[in-house]
Amino acid sequence: MRPGDIKILLVDDEASILQFLELGLRNEGYQVMTASDGLTAVNLVREFHHHIAILDVMMPGMDGFEVCSMIKKMAHTSVIMLTARDEIDDRVKGLKLGADDYVVKPFSFQELLARIEARLRNQFPHLLNEVTIGPFRINDQRKEILFNDSMLSLSNTEYDLLRYLVINHGIVLSKSKILDEVWGYDFGGQENVVEVYVSTLRDKLEDDDHVLIRTIRGAGYRIDLP
Known part of the structure; x- marks a missing residue:
C-alpha cells in the first residue's frame, strides 16, 4: 500500500478530534485536508480530489448527511461517517445518501484505519500494491x-x-x-x-x-x- 498517494478529507466541528485524526493519519503517510464545517468541505472537494472523506454527522449548519449527498454527486469518493449515535435510522439515512461505512464514537484509531483500508480495497484497488x-x-x-x-x-x-x-x-x-x-x-x-x-x-x-x-x-x- 502506498499511503502517500491517498488523499483523505476530514470534516468535524470538534477541533480536538480533527487535530487527533489529522496527526494520526499524517503519521500513517496519508495526505490529509481538514474542514471544520460542511460548506468548507464541499468547496475543498473541487481542489483536493480526495479518495476518502471522513464526515462527522452532527455539525451545525450543513450536517454530515447533506455533505455526503453533495460530495457523492461531485466526485468518485468513499465516505465514512462518524456518529455519536448508534441509531439504525441514522445509518439507513446515510447509506441511502451514499455513505459507504459508519464508525460510532468513541472509536479506536486502529478501527478507523481498518475501515479506511477496507474502503480502499473495494473502491480504489489501483492505489494498492499488495x-x-x-x-x-x-x-x-x-x-x-x-x-x-x-x-x-x-x-x-x-x-x-x-x-x-x-x-x-x-x-x-x-x-x-x-x-x-x-x-x-x-x-x-x-x-x-x-x-x-x-x-x-x-x-x-x-x-x-x-x-x-x-x-x-x-x-x-x-x-x-x-
Whole structure:
C-alpha cells in the first residue's frame, strides 16, 4: 500500500478530534485536508480530489448527511461517517445518501484505519500494491494471490472470483451478484458457472470441507477468515 498517494478529507466541528485524526493519519503517510464545517468541505472537494472523506454527522449548519449527498454527486469518493449515535435510522439515512461505512464514537484509531483500508480495497484497488487479508496476499499489479505464503495457479477468471470473495469476506454473495461483478452485467451464461469455478477454487485451496468458502444454502457463498 502506498499511503502517500491517498488523499483523505476530514470534516468535524470538534477541533480536538480533527487535530487527533489529522496527526494520526499524517503519521500513517496519508495526505490529509481538514474542514471544520460542511460548506468548507464541499468547496475543498473541487481542489483536493480526495479518495476518502471522513464526515462527522452532527455539525451545525450543513450536517454530515447533506455533505455526503453533495460530495457523492461531485466526485468518485468513499465516505465514512462518524456518529455519536448508534441509531439504525441514522445509518439507513446515510447509506441511502451514499455513505459507504459508519464508525460510532468513541472509536479506536486502529478501527478507523481498518475501515479506511477496507474502503480502499473495494473502491480504489489501483492505489494498492499488495493487500494482505487473513491468509491471502493479493497483488493486483501482478494478478497474483498467495494463500498461506504459497502462490496459487489461477486463471484470470479464477483470480477475479477469488479476489472478489476474499475482499468481501464475511459477506454472503449471491450467484447473481457474483456473475455481475466478476463476469459482467452482459454475461449471457448460466449461474451454475459460479458453482463450477467455486469448486475449482476449493480444490486449489484444499478446502475439501468447505470451511473456507462456505455455501450458504439458498443465498450464495461466503468466505470466513480468522
